[in-house]
Amino acid sequence: MSNSNLFLKSGFIRAPLQNGVGRFVPQLQRIVLKFCKSNGSSRGLRDFIEQDLVDFAKQNPSVVVYLKPRRHRGPVIVAEYLNGDRVWMGMHNKTHSEITKWIEVLRTQQGDIASLRLRKYQYTDYPSVQGPWTPFTFKDPELNTAKLPDPKYGANNRLPMTATEKLRLMFEKQKLNDVNTAE
Template sequence: MAAGKFGSKGYTSASRGSDFLRSVLQNGSGRYVQQLQRLTFRFCQKSQESKQTRDYVENGLTDFANRNPGVVLYVTPESDVDPKICAEYLNGRTEIVTLNKLTEDEISKKCEDLKDRSGLEIMRRRKNIHTDVPSIQGEWTPFTNFKKYDVKYKPNFAVETKHSWDSFPAPWTGLYRRNELYKLENRQKLNYTEKSQEPLGKWGPILRPKY
């Protein structure tokens, strides 16, 4: 068990390290820079455990190199060693992945995962959204600018019947443009008899859809 300044880490949810969601030097806001710098394959020349790694180096590593020209690849065959990959990133971190008992497809998937990584240590995320410059106004809610909102106020759910042609005050009149206010103030005005005979207004019979 690894023990550090604050005790053991990585075994229980309470002691596991956590961090906010972040990227390396705001990578991706402009031109994306691939963070994987070097991949080193170490495997045995004769052991059965390294057979799948040898097959991947012979068959699939060339395709990976052609797709990722910015990644430097090293192949280091040795004697009596377990197959593994050593990934080095631009931020200085090094990550080692064991390839024992993995197939060629699984090794290829490991290489793709290492290629897409930022080099930052994998930690438990505290929350999905984080900003380095938080707003001094606090978190926005639907009731932020709702002046009549009061937690002690009991809402009235009584149902009131009204005529569909009754005029109601527009609460958002101050947000309309001048030409829109002109249309609202000078729109067609009909009495109840005319409205019952022509519910769609003056142009209703002309604009009525035909089937």
């Protein structure tokens, strides 16, 4: 174990509150936007507040949004999650679009996993030197550039006809019948 792990709390990654089993519970509980009204480095955060904050609050009714103006301080976003984690992000000289993307990242994650020493339920004295197995471990690399569906890779050539194709054929038959009856 490295020395950096001695000062981190340890835990398991799990879906909090069995999230997604019965219904989805957004994990972001509170977001605090700290900014200066006159400092130039807060311009992007002030633009976000003026243009997108109301829409963000309407789209995320479970998130409490606090605005905290501070004099002569850099812009900061603090996100608090249901599991008690707090994520602090400095937004010094960030643009409006960058701040929008970072707030979306904070909204969709479940807390600060980077500050957690991950534990596993399994343990072995002889870990694999080959690395973890993934579903793509033994796949042919040609699949990365292949245009699918391809019969070479087991694609079915006789795909069922789509509803649009059926309607198009029915329309063409009806058109031919109308032309034949008019003659």
